[in-house]
Amino acid sequence: MSDVMLRLDGLSKTYNSGKTNAVTVLQDAKLDIKAGEMVALVAPSGAGKSTLLHIAGLLDTPDTGTVEIGGVNMTGLSDRRRTIARRQDVGFVYQFHHLLPEFTAEENIVLPQLANGIAKSDAEARARDLLARVGIADRASHRPSAMSGGEQQRVAFCRALANAPRLLLADEPTGNLDPGTSDQVFAALMDLVRGTGLAALIATHNLELAARMDRVVKLDGGQVVAA
Template sequence: MIELQGITKSFGSLQVLRGIDLTIERGEVVSIVGPSGAGKTTLLQIMGTLDKPDSGSIRLNGVEVNRLGEKKLSAFRNKEIGFVFQFHQLLPEFTALENVTIPALIQGVSAGTARKQAQEMLDMLGLSERAAHKPAELSGGEKQRVAVARALINHPSVVLADEPSGSLDTQNKEELHRLFFDLRDKLGQTFVIVTHDEGLAAQTDRTIHLVDGQIVR
């Protein structure tokens, strides 16, 4: 479902990725681990089309994304890829429901349909009673579940998560981890997760170890 071949990336004289070959199957929950500076986040950003490699190819859901122009790439990203970040990145002036609707509105879904879909996502994630609350009124765990709902609203091919539980306490961290696997089981959702959390990595279907910009095992 995701195929990376020969991915390299440098920032000035610093080579961050050194020829990455990686295939991820539909419905897999895959973790990417490694020391700080190994290139994990850079790899995730390239996989998510937020950054471009210096060389190599990226095929996602049958589409070679390197060949898409900026407008088509942006539309493809919005439809096919969901993102969950360490600090949720919810817009503080909007409610949980409004935050979740945004990707659907960008895709061109009508406001009424987007709200209905967003409410269904929040209901599924146990946030029915928090839909009208703004981020400042939500707990850390609730914010991350809203972020997951936002990532899922367009039914993406893959959800890419960068240290999604890094800012959570133990209980909320464990609940978020269980949520990823529940969503895989219910929806067949594919997840690629960059993490330092050994407990989460041990639960995933496969762990990719990245050291000095190379996959070592």
């Protein structure tokens, strides 16, 4: 059995911005990420990194090419099956935490598990364990408004891993934080990834953080190449 968790093969994506204007952001893009591997994706704004992440995470579809997660071709699945795969196999982290403000940290992590059919007691136990792993167990009963930006983003990490996905995708996960907090939060993210053994593709402008990952790639002319 292959240890490749994410395989992107021959991805192409073109957006039409008018009757005659077409912008190609991906062109025969290919990338393999193994289980337990953290890969940094560095690219300037507009180069297509968000498009690549959305296609890898089954939020968008390519014009051509395939997306495999755990050896399963996800490209031709029905919308329902893609939704199930996205819920079970993929975790997302964005630059802004997008936590539900009316719920506590623990509840924000419990809710996606309940949607996935996990018993409430088990979901609560996992939420507390994840919060402890990132060093904010004492914030479990706090709502987002009572937490710092770094604490909120750590909760977002925990929520992304709540359903034990096999793949983590992150789009500038520390881009909204000051340098000191960014370093602390990224260290917490690395500990989570290393502790669970999932594959991770993390887009970042921070070259120092990128250098701490296993591998760095970039988008060049719509293709994924070594940085």
